[in-house]
Amino acid sequence: MEHSLEKRFPLHAKDYELYEEVGEGVSASVYRALCIPLNEIVAIKVLDLEKCNNDLDGIRREVQTMSLIGHPNLLQAHCSFAAGHNLWVVMPYMAGGSCLHIIKTSYPEGFDEPVIATLLHEVLKALVYLHAHGHIHRDIKAGNILLDSNGSVKVADFGVSASMFDTGDRQRSRNTFVGTPCWMAPEVMQQLHGYDFKADIWSFGITALELAHGHAPFSKYPPMKVLLMTLQNAPPGLDYERDKRFSKSFKELVATCLVKDPKKRPSSEKLLKHHFFKHARPTDYLARTILDGLAPLGDRFRMLKAKEADLLMQNKALYEDKEQLSQKEYIRGISAWNFNLEDLKSQAALIQDDDIPNAEELQMDKKQNNRSDDFEVPAEGLSAVEPNHSDAALTLDTEDGFNNLQDLESSLASFPIKPLQALKGCFDTCEDDVNNTSPRDDNESSGPSSSLPQNVINQNKKFLSGSLLPDNFLSPKKVVTDGDRDYLQTKYSSQRNHSGPLLLRHKRDTNNLPSVDDTSEGAIVQRKGRFKVTSADPMGPSNCNFGPAVGGPSSPPNHKSMAASVLPPLQCILQNNTLQREEIIKLIKYAEQSCAKNTELTEAGAVDLSQVPAVETKERELNFQVIQLQQSIGSLVEELQKQRMKNVQLEKQLRSMGNKIEK
Numbered sequence: 001m002e003h004s005l006e007k008r009f010p011l012h013a014k015d016y017e018l019y020e021e022v023g024e025g026v027s028a029s030v031y032r033a034l035c036i037p038l039n040e041i042v043a044i045k046v047l048d049l050e051k052c053n054n055d056l057d058g059i060r061r062e063v064q065t066m067s068l069i070g071h072p073n074l075l076q077a078h079c080s081f082a083a084g085h086n087l088w089v090v091m092p093y094m095a096g097g098s099c100l101h102i103i104k105t106s107y108p109e110g111f112d113e114p115v116i117a118t119l120l121h122e123v124l125k126a127l128v129y130l131h132a133h134g135h136i137h138r139d140i141k142a143g144n145i146l147l148d149s150n151g152s153v154k155v156a157d158f159g160v161s162a163s164m165f166d167t168g169d170r171q172r173s174r175n176t177f178v179g180t181p182c183w184m185a186p187e188v189m190q191q192l193h194g195y196d197f198k199a200d201i202w203s204f205g206i207t208a209l210e211l212a213h214g215h216a217p218f219s220k221y222p223p224m225k226v227l228l229m230t231l232q233n234a235p236p237g238l239d240y241e242r243d244k245r246f247s248k249s250f251k252e253l254v255a256t257c258l259v260k261d262p263k264k265r266p267s268s269e270k271l272l273k274h275h276f277f278k279h280a281r282p283t284d285y286l287a288r289t290i291l292d293g294l295a296p297l298g299d300r301f302r303m304l305k306a307k308e309a310d311l312l313m314q315n316k317a318l319y320e321d322k323e324q325l326s327q328k329e330y331i332r333g334i335s336a337w338n339f340n341l342e343d344l345k346s347q348a349a350l351i352q353d354d355d356i357p358n359a360e361e362l363q364m365d366k367k368q369n370n371r372s373d374d375f376e377v378p379a380e381g382l383s384a385v386e387p388n389h390s391d392a393a394l395t396l397d398t399e400d401g402f403n404n405l406q407d408l409e410s411s412l413a414s415f416p417i418k419p420l421q422a423l424k425g426c427f428d429t430c431e432d433d434v435n436n437t438s439p440r441d442d443n444e445s446s447g448p449s450s451s452l453p454q455n456v457i458n459q460n461k462k463f464l465s466g467s468l469l470p471d472n473f474l475s476p477k478k479v480v481t482d483g484d485r486d487y488l489q490t491k492y493s494s495q496r497n498h499s500g501p502l503l504l505r506h507k508r509d510t511n512n513l514p515s516v517d518d519t520s521e522g523a524i525v526q527r528k529g530r531f532k533v534t535s536a537d538p539m540g541p542s543n544c545n546f547g548p549a550v551g552g553p554s555s556p557p558n559h560k561s562m563a564a565s566v567l568p569p570l571q572c573i574l575q576n577n578t579l580q581r582e583e584i585i586k587l588i589k590y591a592e593q594s595c596a597k598n599t600e601l602t603e604a605g606a607v608d609l610s611q612v613p614a615v616e617t618k619e620r621e622l623n624f625q626v627i628q629l630q631q632s633i634g635s636l637v638e639e640l641q642k643q644r645m646k647n648v649q650l651e652k653q654l655r656s657m658g659n660k661i662e663k
């Protein structure tokens with residue numbers, strides 16, 4: 001493959017002298033090199049074909065795309081050839097490196113707006129070109145935006161790009177799952193209706209946030225959590241306190257891109273006309289600002305690698321179990337994902353113990369409600385069980401950002417099996433896991449929750465209050481800060497704050513609670529933080545009662561009666577916690593038993609060959625169930641964490657009320 005008309009780049013390794021390594025991706029290392037006959041510095045991406053033998057198609061696609069494209073904002077390969085068991089792709093050397101490198105070494109808090117506008121403008125021009133030529137890039141992110149020393153910007157990495165014309169029938173929607181989770185559009189994760197070039201617009205919006213904050217939203221979370229958060233939460237945006245520095249037009253641009261319904265996202269062409277790009281400057285501005293004074297790319301790369309290695313060493317000491325997910329893979333944003341119960345536990349353990357929402361999350365949660373209509377959970381994704389929350393006096397306030405159990409059920413339902421399939425290739429999902437999902441494929445219309453045992457679902461529905469997780473279920477965490485990202489690690493001390501017995505046991509009138517938030521909301525009698533207590537419904541199981549309403553909004557406040565009235569429901573919540581905890585343990589046991597049965601069946605199949613087809617079917621079914629349960633447990637654990645936090649807050653509130661009463 002040769003492209004340059006003026007220059008013919010040689011097709012033999014001996015004609016190149018490799019210098020230092022300047023980049024590393026999942027599948028390749030990139031070196032600065034000299035093309036000896038032409039006396040020109042180039043970059044050479046070296047792909048180990050033996051390691052990539054599963055993805056030769058991907059490589060072929062990347063090289064093909066790199067050779068066909070011709071736009072000043074796209075990195076075009078000079079040539080490529082095989083060298084031993086490697087493939088060498090020779091390309092222009094981009095001495096500034098990737099935006100991610102620059103952020104990590106010099107701008108951990110993100111770039112200023114004129115820089116962002118300039119970068120995004122160049123990237124968008126590349127996208128307009130790609131889309132007009134029927135390509136979806138599928139991996140737009142700061143790591144794939146390269147800068148030359150003069151500030152010129154090129155989008156790289158066509159490793160996952162796809163042609164919408166691949167099938168020859170001008171297919172407009174893809175049905176494969178590629179990309180990096182933080183930047184991945186919800187429809188790509190969901191895989192319900194395929195996706196098209198609008199997936200790049202979502203990634204473009206996420207990249208805008210990455211450039212603005214120094215990291216992509218959710219980048220500190222493990223991949224499965226990212227998937228869940230992207231699907232469940234409102235789209236991220238520039239709504240945080242620290243985002244005050246950004247213009248309205250920038251905020252609008254991001255919001256326009258990060259709409260969950262792809263149909264509502266603008267095309268790249270339309271986006272290019274957005275008034276935000278009036279702030280874009282000529283690219284030499286980038287050379288004068290962010291590139292000025294930077295160390296040579298090779299040195300920066302070495303420094304980053306050393307920092308990464310340091311972090312790994314620190315983490316190694318904390319991770320004795322070899323099967324723990326590699327922090328290095330988190331750093332890259334890509335995880336070797338073995339989807340099993342242990343992983344779920346590890347993943348859950350990596351989620352911040354307190355799960356106290358930071359300003360960022362609070363803002364996002366708030367937006368979730370405002371913008372949740374952006375995206376509908378598809379009908380087939382709804383739970384087979386009708387959610388019924390009428391028995392809950394403590395409602396999880398979606399207004400204030402809590403997902404309620406309905407969300408949990410629908411998340412289980414709307415997150416059935418496709419994402420798991422989809423993880424294949426992206427996270428090296430184990431082949432078996434993927435294959436085992438086939439029964440779901442065969443019958444997508446059956447309610448995705450249907451394989452979750454009915455009794456489990458029904459029982460779950462009862463419990464809307466907080467949780468007490470077993471001590472060993474989630475470990476406390478330590479946050480290790482690495483520049484722009486926080487990595488959460490387990491640590492081996494126990495500081496958990498479980499809800500304890502209540503000390504105050506008075507009956508009070510719920511209507512007289514001191515911080516009645518809004519009389520217009522009638523049913524809401526208490527609001528604290530992100531939740532509210534309602535008086536409309538009895539609390540959970542029938543043995544939990546609110547006291548009869550005495551007085552009303554106009555009655556003078558009576559702290560003693562208030563405390564008494566709130567105590568029984570709180571006690572009830574605590575009881576429910578215990579029940580919920582038992583429920584979780586049951587779920588785990590169920591999953592483990594299914595696994596054990598599964599193994600037994602496999603062994604039996606090996607002995608009696610006549611039983612093989614039946615055993616295989618059973619095995620698939622069981623595997624399928626186990627996977628679904630594992631997903632359910634993951635979601636339940638998340639929900640329980642939230643509930644536990646609520647309980648802690650309720651207790652605090654109760655204590656302060658107690659104090660008031662004593663005074």
Ligand SMILES: Nc1ncnc2c1ncn2[C@@H]1O[C@H](COP(=O)(O)OP(=O)(O)OP(=O)(O)O)[C@@H](O)[C@H]1O
Binds near residue numbers: 027091093094
């Ligand atoms: N032409 C180039 N000039 C300078 N640096 C480059 C060049 N191409 C790539 N790099 C650097 O090498 C890194 C890895 O390259 P690339 O993204 O192509 O590999 P990959 O295996 O496809 O990565 P991934 O799949 O993780 O995005 C880039 O992030 C960038 O920092």
